[in-house]
Amino acid sequence: MTNTITTKDEIMAIFPKVAETMADALGCDVEKVKLDASLIDDLGAESIDFLDIVFRLERAFKVKIPRGKILEEARGNLSESEFDKGGVVSDAGVERLKSFLSEVPPERFKSPLAVADIPRLFTVETFCKMVVRQQKAAAASNPKPA
Amino acid sequence: MNNPALTDGGLSGDIAVVTGGGRGIGRAIVEVLAAAGMEVVFTYRENAAAANELIASCPGAKIAAEMVDVRDAAACSAFTDKLIERTGRVDLLVNNAGVIRDNILGLLQEDDVRVVLETNVIGTFNMTRTIVPHMISQRRGKIVNISSVSGEKGGRGQTNYAASKGAINALTRSLAVELASRKITVNAVAPGVIETEMSRAVRERAGDAVTSRILLRRIGRPEEVAYAVWFLSSKYADYITGQILHVDGGFKME
Numbered sequence: 001m002t003n004t005i006t007t008k009d010e011i012m013a014i015f016p017k018v019a020e021t022m023a024d025a026l027g028c029d030v031e032k033v034k035l036d037a038s039l040i041d042d043l044g045a046e047s048i049d050f051l052d053i054v055f056r057l058e059r060a061f062k063v064k065i066p067r068g069k070i071l072e073e074a075r076g077n078l079s080e081s082e083f084d085k086g087g088v089v090s091d092a093g094v095e096r097l098k099s100f101l102s103e104v105p106p107e108r109f110k111s112p113l114a115v116a117d118i119p120r121l122f123t124v125e126t127f128c129k130m131v132v133r134q135q136k137a138a139a140a141s142n143p144k145p146a
Numbered sequence: 147m148n149n150p151a152l153t154d155g156g157l158s159g160d161i162a163v164v165t166g167g168g169r170g171i172g173r174a175i176v177e178v179l180a181a182a183g184m185e186v187v188f189t190y191r192e193n194a195a196a197a198n199e200l201i202a203s204c205p206g207a208k209i210a211a212e213m214v215d216v217r218d219a220a221a222c223s224a225f226t227d228k229l230i231e232r233t234g235r236v237d238l239l240v241n242n243a244g245v246i247r248d249n250i251l252g253l254l255q256e257d258d259v260r261v262v263l264e265t266n267v268i269g270t271f272n273m274t275r276t277i278v279p280h281m282i283s284q285r286r287g288k289i290v291n292i293s294s295v296s297g298e299k300g301g302r303g304q305t306n307y308a309a310s311k312g313a314i315n316a317l318t319r320s321l322a323v324e325l326a327s328r329k330i331t332v333n334a335v336a337p338g339v340i341e342t343e344m345s346r347a348v349r350e351r352a353g354d355a356v357t358s359r360i361l362l363r364r365i366g367r368p369e370e371v372a373y374a375v376w377f378l379s380s381k382y383a384d385y386i387t388g389q390i391l392h393v394d395g396g397f398k399m400e
Contacts, residue, residue, distance in 0.1 A: 025283075048282065048324065055279040 063134040155380030158183030166243030170342035174368035180207035189214040216269030226276035266310035293336040322388030331387040338394025361396025
């Protein structure tokens with residue numbers, strides 16, 4: 001079982017490279033890429049940029065990040081029907097999201113929250129956490145010999 | 147094929163991927179793009195002899211072949227990973243791989259529908275999805291899908307093939323919208339009746355009736371389709387996206 005808890009130290013260790021990668025993808029100054037910056041609202045990312053960012057992170061960190069990985073992980077153990085109804089995130093889904101996206105201030109979770117608006121919550125730290133989790137998963141599946 | 151005029155298209159040294167490039171229209175596309183100075187990597191499903199013969203027939207050209215079934219998403223992904231590891235980029239994708247299984251609706255087997263849609267549509271999705279992230283990162287690239295006159299003109303016994311090519315036309319337009327902001331153009335070439343092994347049965351079944359319905363009164367040649375692909379891949383088409391270019395001697399208009 002992979003440890004999915006990410007520490008601040010782990011996040012800060014990779015943050016400079018993540019910031020550089022995102023600045024390249026978004027064509028902005030790396031100074032603008034703060035850990036708590038919202039990709040869409042603060043950095044002006046469009047949906048196509050998410051694909052580019054994930055792709056660049058894969059190459060920068062030599063990890064595989066399946067498309068839709070963040071949303072899949074965000075849902076956790078909830079089934080699709082438990083997570084949202086008609087494109088609106090259920091109460092249980094919102095609670096799950098607040099726990100999973102602990103880096104996002106609670107006031108940014110609108111009510112009702114449309115599934116389509118979930119990416120609007122993502123911050124730079126969200127992606128840092130994803131990279132750390134994928135690094136751990138890769139290490140767990142390919143343990144180095146003692 | 148040696149045509150110096152083609153080298154003026156700004157393609158020299160660029161990397162092209164052509165699916166289904168071993169025979170027919172795909173082969174002509176490989177030959178024309180290689181003649182334009184591109185490094186061409188083409189895929190084929192099973193006919194290694196034809197692939198090897200094509201490479202051997204173009205001495206001096208940069209052409210390589212890989213056996214890939216485009217219906218297999220994992221195989222497409224592995225192919226692209228291997229290519230990028232070697233070249234570091236890809237400038238052009240030509241989604242040409244396609245099959246035809248004509249019959250009137252009542253006589254179509256389930257497999258006839260499934261194989262045509264899986265190869266022509268899902269196969270195009272599979273390869274495009276693996277290549278596009280690289281083009282997005284590069285902020286440049288061109289995609290040319292090989293459609294067919296059947297995508298817009300009704301034809302007896304072609305419900306499955308026509309549906310697949312209509313899907314390609316729709317995919318072409320939507321993908322053009324998605325990728326325009328990253329300076330990637332997406333267009334399609336829609337051949338009419340072309341002299342290939344794949345269309346032989348169609349041509350034989352229709353006989354002289356076919357040419358009488360083509361305004362230019364003749365069957366097209368594979369290289370005539372390939373030149374249209376070259377044009378849409380070249381710098382001369384930098385301002386063209388989301389278009390379906392018909393190369394059919396006027397067949398669609400008749």
